[in-house]
Amino acid sequence: MSLSTAVLALVAAWWMREHRWLGALIGLAFAVGATFRPLETFLIWAWLHNLTPIGFIAEITEGEERQRWMMILFIPFVLVPGLVATGVFQQLAVQIVGSADLQMFSIFGAGDIPLMSFLPLQSYDLNLFSAAVVATSMHYVAVIVLLPRMLAAKGSSAMPTLVRWPDWRTFAVIVGAIALVAFGVYAVSYKDAKSAYAVAAAIHAWIELPVLLLALGQGFRPARI
16 A cells, blocks of 8 residues: 555656655655555654645645745644643643543543554554644544635635535534444444554545645646636
């Protein structure tokens, strides 16, 4: 999968209108990483793909507006997860609560099982795992809430799409139903449910790389025009 993603990245670099050298460099880096360090390459991209909304927002903004959004998004996407990774928030919570047991609490044993989805066996670190969760949450908020609102504000809501975006009430009901089913599956077998989710999440992450490169390189602009 890593090698196929490297090929997709190089193809995307060809269609980039700007920063094509960066797309080619990233594609080559993935090709080398997938060949010699596949696990590390997978883990790095599993983390970095959470930054893809930044590329999409850079693609639909220009000039000072783009710079302003890049500065704003740096806080939730880079600064906050970075601080979480240091453990400063966990230490603060321990001082407030007066016990270290709270930070180890997790439902369905989630604090022990999913670390392998992000980190090698020899690198288990709860702070790094927490930082990954924060980055993932920011990714979801940007894609589900921020990007649709920005597109609507720019008059892009009339653009044809493969699937019509539902109204917010319908969307909330759909997400709630899926969450309820997922909660039940996780309760029955957290390990199996996490493994199934990891496969879907991996495919999702790899596909986003060429899309992100096209967005950063203004590759979608000719098609939109």
